[in-house]
Amino acid sequence: MSVHVAVDIGASSGRVIVAEYEDNHFEVSEVHRFKNGFGHVDGHDRWNIDDLFDNILKGLAKVKERGIAECTLGIDTWAVDYVLVKDGEKLGHPIAYRDSRTQKGVENVFAKISKEDLYSKTGIQFLPFNTVFQYASEEKEVLENAEKSLLIPDYLAYQLTGVMVAEETNASTTQLLNPHHKKYDVELLEIAGLEAHQLPELVAAGTYIGDVTDALRAAYDLPLTHVYAVATHDTASAVVGVPATDEHFAYISSGTWSLIGTELKEVLITAETQKQNYTNEWGAYETIRFLKNITGMWSIQEIARMLDYQYSYQEMAKAAKEVPPFEQFVDLNDERFTNPQNMIEEIQAYCKETNQKAPETVGELTMCVYSNLALLYAYELEYLERLVGHSFDAIHIVGGGSNVSILNQLTATVTGKTVVAGPGEATALGNLLVQMIADGKLESLQYARQFLREQIELNTFKPEGIDNKQLLQQWKQQTERGKNNG
Numbered sequence: 001m002s003v004h005v006a007v008d009i010g011a012s013s014g015r016v017i018v019a020e021y022e023d024n025h026f027e028v029s030e031v032h033r034f035k036n037g038f039g040h041v042d043g044h045d046r047w048n049i050d051d052l053f054d055n056i057l058k059g060l061a062k063v064k065e066r067g068i069a070e071c072t073l074g075i076d077t078w079a080v081d082y083v084l085v086k087d088g089e090k091l092g093h094p095i096a097y098r099d100s101r102t103q104k105g106v107e108n109v110f111a112k113i114s115k116e117d118l119y120s121k122t123g124i125q126f127l128p129f130n131t132v133f134q135y136a137s138e139e140k141e142v143l144e145n146a147e148k149s150l151l152i153p154d155y156l157a158y159q160l161t162g163v164m165v166a167e168e169t170n171a172s173t174t175q176l177l178n179p180h181h182k183k184y185d186v187e188l189l190e191i192a193g194l195e196a197h198q199l200p201e202l203v204a205a206g207t208y209i210g211d212v213t214d215a216l217r218a219a220y221d222l223p224l225t226h227v228y229a230v231a232t233h234d235t236a237s238a239v240v241g242v243p244a245t246d247e248h249f250a251y252i253s254s255g256t257w258s259l260i261g262t263e264l265k266e267v268l269i270t271a272e273t274q275k276q277n278y279t280n281e282w283g284a285y286e287t288i289r290f291l292k293n294i295t296g297m298w299s300i301q302e303i304a305r306m307l308d309y310q311y312s313y314q315e316m317a318k319a320a321k322e323v324p325p326f327e328q329f330v331d332l333n334d335e336r337f338t339n340p341q342n343m344i345e346e347i348q349a350y351c352k353e354t355n356q357k358a359p360e361t362v363g364e365l366t367m368c369v370y371s372n373l374a375l376l377y378a379y380e381l382e383y384l385e386r387l388v389g390h391s392f393d394a395i396h397i398v399g400g401g402s403n404v405s406i407l408n409q410l411t412a413t414v415t416g417k418t419v420v421a422g423p424g425e426a427t428a429l430g431n432l433l434v435q436m437i438a439d440g441k442l443e444s445l446q447y448a449r450q451f452l453r454e455q456i457e458l459n460t461f462k463p464e465g466i467d468n469k470q471l472l473q474q475w476k477q478q479t480e481r482g483k484n485n486g
Contacts, residue, residue, distance in 0.1 A: 002441060003071040005063055005225070006431035007056050007156070010234060011078055011256045012036055012301060014052065016059025017428045018068070021441055026455065028429070031066070032059035038096035046093040049083060049152070053159050060212070060222045068223050072435045073160075073212075074230030075153040076237040076427060078256075079173035080131045083155040084146035085164075090155070091146055097129035098339045105137030112191045116274065121185055123269040123280030124175040127293060131174035135192035143193045148200060153232035160227055161210035164200040167229040169236035169289075171202060172282035179267045179280060179288075205231040205240075205284040206438040230434040231284040234427045235259045235291075240284050240445065241423060241430030242396045243453035250384065250392040252377060252411075253426065254401025256298050260380045261291025262388060276383050284434060285445045290388065292380055295332045297401055299369045302343035303362075311362055317370075317406050319363030325371040325410060326471060327364070328356045329478035332372050354482045374410035375475040378468070381415055394418040398426030405459070412461040414468050419461040423452075 001022040008015050016032040034055040038045045056075070063071060084091040095101065106128050109118070115126060124130065131151075135143065143149075150158055151170050158164050171177055176192060178185040182202075189196055203209075212225040231237040238253040253259040267280040267288055281289040304311060311319070328351050340346035344365060348358040359368040377395075385391045395417050397408060402421040412419040423429055433448040442448045 002436075002439060003063075003068050004432050004435040004439070005060070005071050005073040006230075006428040006435075007059065007073065007075040008234065008237070008425075008428040008431060009036060009052060009075070009077040009152075010427075014055060015428065016056070016062070017425065017432070018063055018066070018071075019432045019436075021436060024451070026432075028425075028432070031062040034058075038098070041093060044101065045096040045099040047081065047096055047152070049090065049093055049155065053156055056156060056160070057216065057220045057222070060225060061220050064221055064223045070224040070226075072226045072228055072439055074228045074232075074431045074435050075156050076230060076232050076234045076431050077152045077156070079151070079170055079233045079235070080127075080129055080134065082131060082134070082149045082151050084142070085148045085150060085155070085158075086146055091142070094152065095134070097134070101137045102128045102133050105133035105135070108136040109133055109191055113187070118175065118188070119274045120269060121178055121188060122175050123179055123267045123273075124172065125277045125279035125293060132176055132188060132192050135194055138193065140193060143198075146198060149194070149198055150200065151232070154200065154229075157209050157227055157229065160212045160216065160225070162213055163210040165203045165207070165209055165229055166200040167207070167232040168202055168204055168282045169231045169284060170233035173233060177282070179282070203229050205229060205236070205434050208438065228435050228438050230431045233281070236281070236283055236289060237430035237434070238398050238427040239263060239289055239430065240433055240448070241426030241428075241452065242398055243423070243449055243456065243458065244396055245450060245453065248390060248392065249394070249396055250381065251396040251398060252401070254296055254397055254399040255427075256296055256301065258294050258296035258373070258377070258401070259289075259291045260294060260377060260384060261289055262384065262392070264288040264290045264388070268387065273387055276387065278384075278387060287445075292384070294376060294380060295337060296373070299332055299337060299343055299347070300366065302340075303365050303369070306342055306344045307362065313404075316362055316366040317404055319361070320366035320370055321363075321406055323361075323363045323367040325367055326375075328359060328368050328372070329375070329475045330368060330372045331376070331479035331482055332369065333376060334482070350482060354478065356478075370404070370407045370410055372475075373407060374414045375472060377411050378414040378472050379476065381417070392417065394420055397421045398423060400424055402426075405461075408459070408461045409464070413464045413466060414471065416463050416468050418463070421459040421461065423456050423458075
């Protein structure tokens with residue numbers, strides 16, 4: 001038997017998951033779960049990176065308590081954020097991508113390079129919090145003082161092993177990598193204010209980094225742990241964990257953000273892909289994650305927070321089932337919903353400004369979000385099919401959002417596609433699959449996906465009979481009026 005441990009950390013929570021593999025079958029269980037979130041510290045929204053590392057150690061200690069003496073481990077997290085390091089120590093807690101500082105960085109970058117040239121060099125969609133803009137918003141002396149900059153999962157792996165690397169799937173989200181020559185782009189590094197030596201060596205998903213240090217093992221009673229650079233960007237791991245057997249498949253990785261896209265063999269960089277803000281992030285095993293980053297369950301998470309968590313997400317979904325769908329048309333991808341002070345008030349204000357009925361109850365608010373997420377998915381799927389030149393018969397929805405049956409059904413109905421939902425833990429499972437390939441237990445990515453499909457249960461949702469094209473047209477018209485009002 002072999003044991004593989006996935007550390008999967010998202011913007012709101014983290015988990016340590018164990019897979020015990022034997023005879024072409026694995027048993028997966030969660031051994032530790034913890035909260036995550038940013039707080040306002042020293043003038044910025046920051047992640048508590050020390051707390052995240054402490055929870056990794058707690059999780060590994062629980063693995064040891066189960067009688068496991070040896071395992072592999074991989075870490076995945078959200079993208080773009082980084083830790084500056086000098087003399088082996090962090091120079092403060094990392095600033096979160098939602099921090100307001102990034103507008104300064106956007107202005108600094110586009111004063112030196114056009115949006116078109118930046119996209120043609122990288123194929124990465126414009127998001128104001130991409131790492132290139134974060135670097136460009138740092139004070140010059142802050143960056144100059146740093147010996148290294150490590151993305152979040154790379155920093156955590158460094159803390160475990162003492163080895164610094166930059167795993168490719170996550171590094172590509174920095175908008176500093178050139179996919180044509182597979183290296184950091186020298187001109188973009190200069191624009192960002194970095195020197196090449198400040199970034200670690202690029203490594204592919206599946207690369208062995210090192211073992212957890214003897215000092216940590218002794219201090220925390222940890223198993224002998226072999227750390228691998230998996231697909232360290234959580235979306236890259238989630239895509240590995242899509243149980244698709246077709247050559248061409250569409251997916252939505254549904255979490256705090258929704259990532260809608262497909263898997264390509266080569267980058268697709270055109271004027272139209274730039275116009276539609278599609279990205280070419282690097283995937284595991286020489287693939288390209290051609291996708292668009294749109295809003296996801298963030299609005300639901302914020303509504304729950306504004307209601308002081310008096311309702312669970314399951315209770316919110318149950319309340320939504322008592323409310324008719326499509327009562328409001330709201331562009332949840334509008335910047336006003338990125339980080340408002342009060343999500344409920346912001347949605348209500350949008351509806352009032354556009355002469356629509358404002359949702360009031362928890363059921364109305366939840367159904368408003370789910371209805372408009374489904375419409376947003378349908379809108380983006382039309383563009384995805386146009387850009388890649390073929391249609392998709394089904395959409396694989398993975399991640400936490402795949403557990404929301406009401407949203408899955410709305411998505412099937414509005415897109416007119418079959419929705420295959422699951423697994424909910426696609427990110428952690430993708431993380432584990434890369435470890436198992438690296439450890440010689442699975443032959444390839446294709447084989448791993450087939451293996452996964454045989455191990456899990458999936459739910460299928462078929463479109464229901466409504467005029468989805470007319471509904472989508474109404475949404476387009478109403479949200480366009482909302483933009484004009486803004």
